[in-house]
Amino acid sequence: MALAAGVLDALINALGAEHVSTDPDTCLTYGTDALKRGHPADVVVKPGSTDDVAAIARLCFRTRTPMVPRGAGTGYTGGAVPLHGGVLISLERLNRILEIDEENLLAVVEPHVITGDLQDAVERAGLFYPPDPASLRQSTIGGNVAECAGGPRAFKYGVTKQYVLGLEAVLPSGDVIRTGGKVVKNVVGYDLTHLLVGSEGTLAIITKIILRLIPKPPVQATMRATFAGVPGAVTAVTELVRARVIPATLELVDRESLAAVSEYLGGRSLAPAGTGALLLIEVDGLQEQVDAELARVERACRDAGATEILRAATAAEREELWAVRREISYALKMITALKKNHDIVVPKARVPELFDLVESLRQRFSLRIPCFGHVGDGNIHVNFMVSPDDPDEIERARLAEWALFEGVVVLEGSISGEHGIGFSKAPYLSLELSAATIAAMRAVKDAFDPLGILNPGKMF
Amino acid sequence: MALAAGVLDALINALGAEHVSTDPDTCLTYGTDALKRGHPADVVVKPGSTDDVAAIARLCFRTRTPMVPRGAGTGYTGGAVPLHGGVLISLERLNRILEIDEENLLAVVEPHVITGDLQDAVERAGLFYPPDPASLRQSTIGGNVAECAGGPRAFKYGVTKQYVLGLEAVLPSGDVIRTGGKVVKNVVGYDLTHLLVGSEGTLAIITKIILRLIPKPPVQATMRATFAGVPGAVTAVTELVRARVIPATLELVDRESLAAVSEYLGGRSLAPAGTGALLLIEVDGLQEQVDAELARVERACRDAGATEILRAATAAEREELWAVRREISYALKMITALKKNHDIVVPKARVPELFDLVESLRQRFSLRIPCFGHVGDGNIHVNFMVSPDDPDEIERARLAEWALFEGVVVLEGSISGEHGIGFSKAPYLSLELSAATIAAMRAVKDAFDPLGILNPGKMF
Numbered sequence: 029m030a031l032a033a034g035v036l037d038a039l040i041n042a043l044g045a046e047h048v049s050t051d052p053d054t055c056l057t058y059g060t061d062a063l064k065r066g067h068p069a070d071v072v073v074k075p076g077s078t079d080d081v082a083a084i085a086r087l088c089f090r091t092r093t094p095m096v097p098r099g100a101g102t103g104y105t106g107g108a109v110p111l112h113g114g115v116l117i118s119l120e121r122l123n124r125i126l127e128i129d130e131e132n133l134l135a136v137v138e139p140h141v142i143t144g145d146l147q148d149a150v151e152r153a154g155l156f157y158p159p160d161p162a163s164l165r166q167s168t169i170g171g172n173v174a175e176c177a178g179g180p181r182a183f184k185y186g187v188t189k190q191y192v193l194g195l196e197a198v199l200p201s202g203d204v205i206r207t208g209g210k211v212v213k214n215v216v217g218y219d220l221t222h223l224l225v226g227s228e229g230t231l232a233i234i235t236k237i238i239l240r241l242i243p244k245p246p247v248q249a250t251m252r253a254t255f256a257g258v259p260g261a262v263t264a265v266t267e268l269v270r271a272r273v274i275p276a277t278l279e280l281v282d283r284e285s286l287a288a289v290s291e292y293l294g295g296r297s298l299a300p301a302g303t304g305a306l307l308l309i310e311v312d313g314l315q316e317q318v319d320a321e322l323a324r325v326e327r328a329c330r331d332a333g334a335t336e337i338l339r340a341a342t343a344a345e346r347e348e349l350w351a352v353r354r355e356i357s358y359a360l361k362m363i364t365a366l367k368k369n370h371d372i373v374v375p376k377a378r379v380p381e382l383f384d385l386v387e388s389l390r391q392r393f394s395l396r397i398p399c400f401g402h403v404g405d406g407n408i409h410v411n412f413m414v415s416p417d418d419p420d421e422i423e424r425a426r427l428a429e430w431a432l433f434e435g436v437v438v439l440e441g442s443i444s445g446e447h448g449i450g451f452s453k454a455p456y457l458s459l460e461l462s463a464a465t466i467a468a469m470r471a472v473k474d475a476f477d478p479l480g481i482l483n484p485g486k487m488f
Numbered sequence: 489m490a491l492a493a494g495v496l497d498a499l500i501n502a503l504g505a506e507h508v509s510t511d512p513d514t515c516l517t518y519g520t521d522a523l524k525r526g527h528p529a530d531v532v533v534k535p536g537s538t539d540d541v542a543a544i545a546r547l548c549f550r551t552r553t554p555m556v557p558r559g560a561g562t563g564y565t566g567g568a569v570p571l572h573g574g575v576l577i578s579l580e581r582l583n584r585i586l587e588i589d590e591e592n593l594l595a596v597v598e599p600h601v602i603t604g605d606l607q608d609a610v611e612r613a614g615l616f617y618p619p620d621p622a623s624l625r626q627s628t629i630g631g632n633v634a635e636c637a638g639g640p641r642a643f644k645y646g647v648t649k650q651y652v653l654g655l656e657a658v659l660p661s662g663d664v665i666r667t668g669g670k671v672v673k674n675v676v677g678y679d680l681t682h683l684l685v686g687s688e689g690t691l692a693i694i695t696k697i698i699l700r701l702i703p704k705p706p707v708q709a710t711m712r713a714t715f716a717g718v719p720g721a722v723t724a725v726t727e728l729v730r731a732r733v734i735p736a737t738l739e740l741v742d743r744e745s746l747a748a749v750s751e752y753l754g755g756r757s758l759a760p761a762g763t764g765a766l767l768l769i770e771v772d773g774l775q776e777q778v779d780a781e782l783a784r785v786e787r788a789c790r791d792a793g794a795t796e797i798l799r800a801a802t803a804a805e806r807e808e809l810w811a812v813r814r815e816i817s818y819a820l821k822m823i824t825a826l827k828k829n830h831d832i833v834v835p836k837a838r839v840p841e842l843f844d845l846v847e848s849l850r851q852r853f854s855l856r857i858p859c860f861g862h863v864g865d866g867n868i869h870v871n872f873m874v875s876p877d878d879p880d881e882i883e884r885a886r887l888a889e890w891a892l893f894e895g896v897v898v899l900e901g902s903i904s905g906e907h908g909i910g911f912s913k914a915p916y917l918s919l920e921l922s923a924a925t926i927a928a929m930r931a932v933k934d935a936f937d938p939l940g941i942l943n944p945g946k947m948f
Contacts, residue, residue, distance in 0.1 A: 213905030377591035445673030
């Protein structure tokens, strides 16, 4: 769509010409995220304050112009793509850490702080912000909040929502709301804070975030255990829990992912021959606790039939143990031109059934489907490897995806544990949610955005 | 109001006469909660299933009859009171623990399970459901979820919302929704789960709850430290956090509360003479961790000027250390006929300012205001002691309450950390929330309950 008359002038008037761009390259670049299926914005604006955002929203509200907030554009489901054009609101100028409050264990930040930078800053103060999505060196805390980002540490520490205490946000009408606050306990009115977390920029534009911090665990230790197959690794995880250990991270890498890494490395393998599953386990806390937990972890892995157990004694060794996990995404990207990564999640005890399901899909659809991920919380990244010039393979992958999602719901799981719905997973929403549940969500959307101008075309 | 024609017959038809009562005593008893300012229902019904609840809702929706869900009626803000009469839905027959899933660390329960019973059941399986409101032997998990109950352990373990993974709930229309699920990570659609937690039965009637469990910490240890005044105790808490210790509970009892307990016990004191503040500290975890943390706790208390530090070596000693804390509520009830308990919360570092504020209120309004509570998260119970036959004192308390709430908001706190708004705190809502924020909450209410029939007169 084209912008209504006067909108562009009003934006320039409100923000200054240097913060408003209609350059086609800019509009397409800012209209594309990591999904790589973008749509150009009509105009890209860069507000410098909450008041600026509110002014933009009021203008869009008055003229019924679509508007889409954007962080770093690292999302995998197209959440920041302006499907219907309109005003792309890049929050890049709202990039300050406003407070790190050591006494009250909280931080107040603007949305465009890079998550990794925030972590560095709070860790310098001896504090800890645990959520660690793989994109943390690129993605913003505002994007993390909008998507409710997870990451490996979620098993012990929870996901983004567990750390958001309060928000300032601009409604589609331009009204500014403040939810929650600087306290952990707050039951005054509805919990709009956690309604906005994970709402993918469809209800309000987040302009300020109050985050809960915790003391930084002084000691971390890493262990790697290999198994003949996934069932042994899952047994080890179950035994760990029985032994009262909740590791900070519990990552699983399957045989096909290991093969992909080996292929990428020119045949060199990072695990012993015959390894069908690899677990990376990190525990943290006080030294006494870490020592005690590591002993329990080792026993659990041995009892579950581990073929090899390695313990990192130095930072360099730790880095080496993590190498496989870190190489996977690169490796998968390198050995195929098109990789579709689905972040499905099932109850932990059903992970073996999930792998049975994936194995059946491999057979039935003749596909390579390497899997890896956060086995502690049942959140497994299932990757469909397809050649972009093989339409038959693409179609087989499409059918396999559908079967995967259906199977995940049967296993009492969810079709997205981390990446959200955006527009790429919207067609699958009704696989998981009933018509009444979707209707309730739509009613919430209408309550916040009666004109349907904020990030239209997403989720539903 | 009287029930519309045919409603009573339809209810009897749907539920059976034995589950429908219009007996005036029953209607008043079920119309009153711990606030003790009730209103009779027109009819009390006891559904036995989600389908029953849905049938009741459909009937009320069609006839525009108010309906109010009720758990054990232990709420302090009138949340379960049928202010406008209508149908009181007691959920007492939905009282089963449906699953305790040790492998996936979760429980599935109906709303009327007593929270303490649930805790006992999961602890028998070596698991742990941390939220521990003082009412846990009377209150139900459904009520805890509706109010987002807290408790002493919230400092380390968080409040109810941190443990709710999914819900089944009946909308005012009678439609049944299912939110979240059996996984910790789930970003499919809006987080209606956490919107319903703490919504005080005004958006939907919760009929099933999926709760996250954690491994039960094998060892607990209790320590009591006394100080000359509140500032010393708060310094100790700050030092603890600096020493990387997050105790499971951190309870503070002030001088006036100690005096009340002593008065109740006929002059016998449970703390050394001159004690101005008492801290109860519990740490838990593996033995190695508990030992290490206790040493740090002791050092932090000593550095902050503790006058006495006691460590419980046995369960009996632990019980004795807790005696003061347990006696307070009884003591306060016994020594005055009317006690108004406000569960305000401020950022932890501002607790000394809060006590300064309370002291100024004591002077200005000539009131006894004993305070105690969860200092770790800044959630302090501020109790106004008034004589019911002293209208002047009642009026002074009313003015002091208003000043307290205003002061708490200035201290960046919240007027309710645990008890909710109900109808008793509704007049104060706009002290804390802006008009735009309240309007957004009202829009959510209208989205769920367009006819305004579910628990009307609450929150706003």
